[in-house]
Amino acid sequence: MVANPSILFLDEPTTGLDSYAAEKIVENLKLINKSKRSIIMTIHQPNSKIYNLLERLILIVNSGII
Numbered sequence: 001m002v003a004n005p006s007i008l009f010l011d012e013p014t015t016g017l018d019s020y021a022a023e024k025i026v027e028n029l030k031l032i033n034k035s036k037r038s039i040i041m042t043i044h045q046p047n048s049k050i051y052n053l054l055e056r057l058i059l060i061v062n063s064g065i066i
Contacts, residue, residue, distance in 0.1 A: 008032070010041035019047055026053045 013029070014022035026046075030053055033039050046054070 005037065007038045007040065010039065012042050012044065014043060014046075014050070019049075023047075023049050023053075026050050030055075 008029075010029075014025055017025065029039050029041070033055075043050070
């Protein structure tokens with residue numbers, strides 16, 4: 001954040017947090033996103049509140065076909 005990047009890449013920023021803290025992190029990321037920054041992150045099993053905060057999603061699914 002010090003260098004004011006235009007894109008943030010985050011790998012599981014909510015891992016290890018309780019649901020309240022995880023929601024607050026995503027809310028703050030949404031505020032950062034409004035300042036013309038793109039945010040790309042991985043997130044596992046977001047609860048419904050966090051899921052509703054996300055604007056665009058790409059889902060990666062393992063179909064089990066090799």
